[in-house]
Amino acid sequence: MLSVVFLEAVPKFFARVSNPYAFLAVEALNVIVWFSGAVALAVFMGKLAFCRGSVCGAAQADAVFSFMLFLSWNATALFLARDVFKSGLRKPARAAGANPMKEVA
Structure with a gap:
């Protein structure tokens, strides 16, 4: 539960300090924990x-669903x-022509 809170709350509330490698580590830890538990x-x-x-x-049935959850965590970890x-640690690209320093008339 703590990992889900971390994965959901940090990008929304602490976007400046969020690190994609930390998210990947948490996802990988979830994959290992779900597999070992199943x-x-x-x-x-x-x-x-x-x-x-x-x-x-x-x-x-719980054992079967545990393996299904392991597969879903594995899929999300692989996509992440x-x-x-x-992309690495690059910042997301801005929209074409968008200049945050430009004055609005």
Whole structure:
């Protein structure tokens, strides 16, 4: 939850200090955490000697959804990495002809 708050709040409220490499590091950390959590849950569910009923079905579905969330974090991290390494730390380009120092008549 903290990483989502960081990824959403920093660009909106602290745009001047935001760093694309920090966002990439947080995304990569989320990918690692989701993958390890999904694997741990799948291993735990696989080693259960007795698993029946709706609770067990919900836990098995949770393992599947954990892997789906891992794939979605992985996709967003890959898209962010592509954008970061393509543009780097450059500032976004201004619109053509826009001059912030020009006086408005």
